[in-house]
Amino acid sequence: MTSVLFDVPGPRARRRTRIATVVAVLVGLVLFALAVRQFAINGELAAQRWTPYASWPMWRYLLGGLGGTALAAVLAVAIAMSIGLVAAFGRISRHLVLRAPSRAYVEVVRIIPLLLLIYFAMFALPRYGLDLPLLWKLVLPIAVSRGAQFAEIFRSGFRSLEAGQGEAAAALGMRPYQAMLHVVFPQAIRRVVPALISQGAGVLKDTSLGIVVSYAELLQSGKVLAGYNRLLIQTYLIIALLYFVINYALSRLARSIEARRHQTGGPAPVSSPPPARRGLGRNRSAAGTSDDAPRRARVRA
């Protein structure tokens, strides 16, 4: 696409590009040097500020935090997926009594910040006699908030299937639930795998809010560790690096599954719904835009 926008560069354009390249590299180096200098003049480059992270006890502690993150993320994904599946079935149901509440759930949760839900679990529920353990104060709000996202992914998967599939199942004499179970669901689920993985990465990012509920996940562990050894920037940079590695691996996985499906010529996987149709406002373009799907799938921050 981008290459269509300009001609194959001639000598002058090539020279200009080369100059720009050199300038960009120089600017980058200068900025990097400035950053390093900023570290250096504040004494944060000193070896003894970093060597603690070459020792096992530090890592054992951080890995413990990572375990907490993994536990919270897995639980949250499992619950959110169940909620999402139920809500998605609700939304495609023929009965208004099922459709309306599912729709309301998806629309309402979308406009409530996760942190508000967490605060609700932390400060409001105990007053009404429901004092959850720390882990669940983090996991349940995340599950409720992400459940809506999962619901939309599943629904877009169902809707991406050609109507003929359902009709063929009906023609074979299957009841609607049978058609769903044997025909629609297995095909739809395969198409949404990349979007599900992206959402999983999103859930993982959400668990960093453990810092608010003091649940010992990665970020909270880092906070505790930094408060103890006073290596603030080192600790947080390492935490950031860990998050990056995990999430980057997940997003690469999602993209490679997606790419493989494109290559084998199977049906295009469906992204999470294009944001356009989740709007409070009117719905525009349906799920069909699959080319930019992987990127949009990640749009939930």
Add this chain to the structure above:
Amino acid sequence: MTGWADHLGKFAEGALNTVELTVFSAGLAAVVAVVVTTFRICPVRPLRAFGTAYVELFQNIPLAVWLVLFVFALPVIGLKFPLFPTAVLATGLYMASYYAETLRSGINGIGAGQAEAARALGLGFGQSLRCVILPQALRTIIQPLGNVTIQLLMNTALAAAVGVVELTEATNRVNLVLAEPLPLYIGAGVCYAALALIISSVAGLLDRKLVPR
């Protein structure tokens, strides 16, 4: 139930902070996103790499980590700013990666034939971008941009985790005094809903104004 009126002020202040956070972060994010997207489609390779690295870096690290890094860790190396601008900076830079991704998907969504036609008519890089590609790309992404902005609104709540008293934190504080969680939290939820509604209706309005049918 006494004292609700006194606390209304705090509540309103929090809501105002949320609005300011949203507006400033969105402004910052939009500017950064345009720059990053330009980098990503320009012919200069290091800039392209920078654009890609920027998006990957910011999307793959949670906002809470960025906020903590900016607010607590940067002062250690002598980069200390007041709390509120720091929160705006972290939120803005983080959301910029999502805006940039949306912009790019809009540009990629335009058929290559459009660009080829523009080239065939003799338009240059800037001209074909300005007159052919961008107008079409923009109209497909107005709604997605609105949705990303709603995400940004939701994410401003995270600033509470580093001590900014915005709507969520204000609600929490009022609740600590009044101990009336249900109405308070529902009130906050309604406020967020109203703000989200404003964003999505602005997006809808722009969509209707700018997209000829």
